[in-house]
Structures are given as structure tokens and as C-alpha cells.
Amino acid sequence: MPELPEVEVVRRGLVSWVRGRTIERVEVLDQRSIRRHALGTEDFVGNLEGATVADVVRRGKFLWMPLLDTSVGRDAAAAGRPAGRPQVALMAHLGMSGQLLMQDRNVPDEKHLKVRIRLSPRDGMPEQLRFVDQRIFGGLFVTAMVPTDDGGPGGLAESPLPLIAEEAAHIARDPLDPAFSFDLFYRRLRKRKTGLKRALLDQGLVSGIGNIYADEALWRARLHYARPTDTLRRTEAERVLGSAREVMLDALAAGGTSFDSLYVNVNGASGYFDRSLNAYGREGQPCKRCAAAGIHAFIRREQFMNRSSYTCPVCQTRPRNGRW
DNA sequence: AACGCGACCTGCGAGC
């Protein structure tokens, strides 16, 4: 469900509610939602209770909250480390259906409420941060903050910390990251022997792009999903990357893409970017660009990578004989 | 290195 714009909407919504607040109590209502926390529920809860949220940071679709722990701070000082430097973070991945919601204590539990985090009181702010997840592909876990070789966590809010959550260290920077390097992306792309959409969805090459925005970026760039990456000219790679950046910024401005109540921001509201989609989910409907040029062309749906891909057969021509 | 596939889950709408 959530791709970069949706996760960024959540991050922005969260930051003013949770930064500087202390986690008072954690309730895990479904163990499956913390299965990526290998040391179990007790360890998960123990790491969180008493810690203070320093920030909310994102890379690609991973979101985490570096944690300050006063006791860790004292230990750190004794050990000669800078006091108050986050050693761990609360990591969240929303998977296909995860939600992070800020709720008052009197709001009834959501049907798929998995984890409840009570925060220290603050005037006019909801008490609880709730993790709600229907399909349980997402989850929460505590992870170490480790030094990164590429200069910081990235995301739109550059954290001042030269550390990254360990479980996000294998994720490449995303196209909205000010430190994203097109040259590095293009060099790595040309070395791949694969199709363009597969590459766009590879979070180790470029992060944040999922099935919706891959199809939208390819449509905007007039490129086919199966185009071999090792034949892509620099201008074409710039076009598709620029399109991805544009479409995700547009979606961000619209509050994200929601087809139903599954994707909502931290206040429970849906985004409206689905009205602006040109390819995704539009099977059988006219290609708007072709229609504007007086050509009758209809968006086609095909199975690719065990999921649906939407393309215009006229303006996104399929590669022939691998010759470009 | 790349790819295909299954696993991890619940719920919805279509069709019978």
C-alpha cells in the first residue's frame, strides 16, 4: 500500500506529535506485528519504555524514531560516549496495510490494532501512538543505530545524526532525498541486466518507488517496463527518474494516494492523489496523453512480477529484439 | 547476478 509519498505524509504528521515525548507504556496486542524483533516482546517493550523520541526519520518506505534513553545516556557518559546519542531506534514498516495513528485514550480500539504506545502527556496532544495493520505485512521493531557509509539517513528531513537504523542500511537513497546521486544511480542501472520497472522497484538501487509510482513514472517518461536497463541512454534515465520525482512530489502535495480507508495519515484522513493517476488502475480507460493528441489508445493491464502493470500500448512501446 | 516463486496475512468484490 504505502509508497514513499504515503510514508512521508505519515512521517510529517508524526513528527510534531511525538518528538521530545517519552514512551511511558507499550502494549503488544499481536505478537506477529513485532516478529522482526528477534528478541521477543519483553525485550521490545523494555527497550521502549522510558525512552524519549528524538526524531522521526525516513529512508524509502522505512520510517524510524531514534530514541534517547536517559539511563543509556548516563552509561554512555561513563563509557566515554557522547551522552544522549541514540543507540537504538523504533523502526516501522507499514507493509501493505500498516497505519500509524495518533489517538486520544478514549477512542475505541481499531479492529486491527496491533501495538499501543502511550506517550508522556502534552497539552492538546493525543496520548497514544497506535500501530494498526490489517494484513500484518508491516511491523515494528527496535534496531541499532549504526554508522553509515553514505553520510546520513536521508529522507526529506535530514537528521543531524551520522547514523542510520541498521535495518534500513541496505536501502538506497530515494529520489526526493537532497543527497540522492543521479550519477551513482545511472552507473549502477547500466550495469544491471534487467528490465526498467524491476530496477525501479529494487529498493537497493533507488528506494521509495512501489507499484503505483513505478507505473506512473514510466507512463510520464513514455518508457516500457521491460526496457533493458543496460540500453538506457542517460537522457532516458533522467526522464524516468525526473518523472518519478515529479509524480511523488505531486502525490505528496495531495496527501498521498488512497483507494480506500486502508491508507490514511496519522489523523485518519485519506489522500486524494488517486484522482490524478494516469496509468495505475486505469485498465480499459483511454490514455489521456494519446486522447489529447486525438489518438484512441486504451490502458492495458498485464501480469508482471506477480502483480499488475498498467501501460499505454501506443505511447509506451515495448522493446523489440532488445535493440535500442 | 538475476529471476521466479512461495511465504507472510486479511478482506473485498465478482461470479456461480
Added chain:
DNA sequence: TGCTCGCAGGTCGCGT
């Protein structure tokens, strides 16, 4: 009405 099927924004790990 109730059943089965296909489908859904993602990631990980296995075998080939």
C-alpha cells in the same frame, strides 16, 4: 445465502 477465486500499495529468502 454462501462458496471459491482473484486481487490488493511490500519485503524477504529460497532454489535454480
